[in-house]
Amino acid sequence: MVAIGHEIPYPISTRFPADMVNTISERSVELSARRNLMTKQELFNKADQYKKIIQAARPLKPEEIKELDAYFKIGLTYSSNALEGNTLTISETKMLLEDGLTAGGKPLKDSLEAIGHAKAYDFMLQIVREKPFEIAEHIILELHRLFYEGIDKQNTGKYRDISVYITGTDYLPPEPEQVPHLMKEYVNKVNQLSGKVHPIELAALAHKWLVDIHPYVDGNGRTARLLMNLLLMHDGYGIVSIPPVLRVEYIDALRVSQRADHPDAESFIQLIAECTIETQKEYCRLLRIKAN
Ligand SMILES: Nc1ncnc2c1ncn2[C@@H]1O[C@H](COP(=O)(O)OP(=O)(O)OP(=O)(O)O)[C@@H](O)[C@H]1O
Structure with missing residues (x-):
């Protein structure tokens, strides 16, 4: 059970800063260069310092919160879909979500994924703001349903009944019969x-x-990143994206955490901590907070 105050971080204008794409890749380079220089605990400490600084800028006006929600919705929708090969750029994602304009010549599926992701994001925010809450199976299923219903109605919001494989890895996800009980265990484990x-x-x-x-x-992947953000938002850390340029690091860290010999989740946790700090810097930039 997670219970903390209503801590919603915040951009300032839905009018996307023109430098958004550059900012994301520059931040990623910076992040890559810094990797492994700080311990996990140092990264957590730094994120907690930023959290305090950002919280001191509260309360925000409702319009500011609305604008920040829209800003990060576009950012996460773009990056989470791009990680899975969606070809929409951040500007195309913004045009689709704000003005309903689809990108000419691009697959319909890419637009449906962006629309679905944005719906699931709105639901995620709604849950964060209904406190207290516990992670529950119906919340995770609803995140998936909202994301996926426009793409494949048959398989939306329900567990798989087939075996699946993850391309490019030896790791084998469990057989479908095991999924319902593993998901019950999963929810208990996270809440505990x-x-x-x-x-x-x-x-x-x-x-x-x-x-x-x-x-x-x-x-x-997209449901997991939304769920991760539900938890991070709930604890006041903001919306955390994994920049597509860090896809290799992201997948490698997951692989290390799943290897048969000495599985180790530390580098995955560190990567998420680093991405959290980058998000917090973005909040400071948008809110004109001097953090150093
Ligand atoms: N060893 C791994 N290699 C690659 N991806 C992994 C691995 N382990 C877990 N994953 C996760 O699986 C996701 C990709 O899985 P898959 O290719 O099956 O896509 P998916 O189930 O269609 O979901 P989505 O399309 O949203 O990622 C990645 O985003 C990542 O979060």
């Missing part, structure tokens, strides 16, 4: 761990354990 480890570690593990089970036919 809440308050016992740092919230960023909890969110990273919730992501990792969900993709380990791979409960759906498709859309596992």
Whole structure:
């Protein structure tokens, strides 16, 4: 069970800063260069310092919260879909979600994924703002349903009844008969761990354990990243994207956490902590907060 105040972070204008794409890749380079220089605990400490600084800028006006929600919705929708090969750029994602304009010549599926992801994001925010809450199976299924119903009605919001494989890895997700009971165990494990480890570690593990089970036919990565963000938002850390340029690091860290010999989730947790700090810097930039 996670219970903290209503801590919603915040952009300032839905009018996307023109430098958004550059900012994302520059931040990623910076993030890559810094990798492994700080311990997990140092990263958590830094994220907690930023969290305090950002919280001191509250309360925000309702219009500011609305604008920040829209800003990060576009950012997460773009990055989470791009990680899975969706070809929409951040500007095309913005045009689609704000003005209803589809990108000419691009697959319809890419637009449906963006629209679905945005719906699931809105639901995620709604849950974060209804407190207190516990992670529950119906919440995770609803995140998936909203994301996936426009793409494949048959497999939306329900567990898979077929075996699945993750391309490019030896790791085999469990057989479909095991999924319902593994998901029950999963929810209990996440709720029981809440308050016992740092919230960023909890969110990273919730992501990792969900993709380990791979409960759906498709859309596992995106549902897991939304769930991770539900936990991070709930604890006041903001919306955390994994920039597409870090895809290799992201997948490698998951692989290390799943290898048969000495599985180790530490580098995955560290990567999520680093991405959290980058998000917090973005909040500071948008809110004109001097953090150093
Ligand atoms: N070893 C791994 N290699 C690659 N991806 C992994 C691995 N372990 C877990 N994953 C997760 O699985 C996701 C991709 O899984 P898959 O290719 O089955 O896509 P999916 O289920 O269709 O979900 P989505 O399309 O949203 O990612 C990644 O985003 C990642 O979060």
